[in-house]
Amino acid sequence: MFGMLAFFSTGLTGFANARGDIYIRAQYSNGGPAGLHEILTVPEDGYYKAQFCGRTYWVLIKTVIWIEEQSAAGRILVLEENTGGSSKVLCVGAAAFARLEDLGLDPEILKKLRRKPQRSNRRLRRLPLAQD
Template identity: 30%
Template sequence: MIPGDFYLISRGDDGLFAGSHKIFQRESSGLRRVSYCGRDYWVRPVTVAWTQVEVENRKEVRVEFNMGKGWRPICEKPEQQVTLKDLGVTQDARVVLSTNGQDLDGVNRFSAISESFQKGNKTKKASYHD
């Protein structure tokens, strides 16, 4: 693993910063494995959606790296390398952004909460003290 920060950064025609999303070098909950310019990263689907929308809005998006000496572009046109479709997401990128990707896992939050309380011994008990 390389020390430093990796981000998808969007810039306007003038090259000035417009926005960014952090991309990760390690797997974590809610992240999906992707590859930009032959290097693996972990991203949230909403990050891929953001990338697509930024390009639609005529921004240039690149993978950039910073190890304390300023931002260095290391990968061009990430929007052509990873799409929502590649992640199995069929929703429009703008919908994914507006919901912050909440409906992507297909898990009803209340069902997940209920299920978490029912883990363990599932045999019926006559009373709390059994």
């Protein structure tokens, strides 16, 4: 396991302050990677405020849909901070992650998103790992 050089705190506001990049990673029960999405610690256009593991982040709608899909498929969800060559697990478990209903979306938009058929023929993009 890599040594941890990153600093992470929630401060008094419950907002995430991180020095590294924050990712939600899905993995199979055997520990193999199933994919990941980056989330932000500061607001940006097109991103929604969401709670993950008791901290506030900003995410894309497609990330929350992906979280729900991964959870429904029985994959393990992990929130982690990556700084350079090291990573720190911040929390694990689907119950700690936001759902579409948590984003404060207009009810009509939420209905449309829930009616969308599940995408098929999705291509898994493999990211190089440190040991590659």
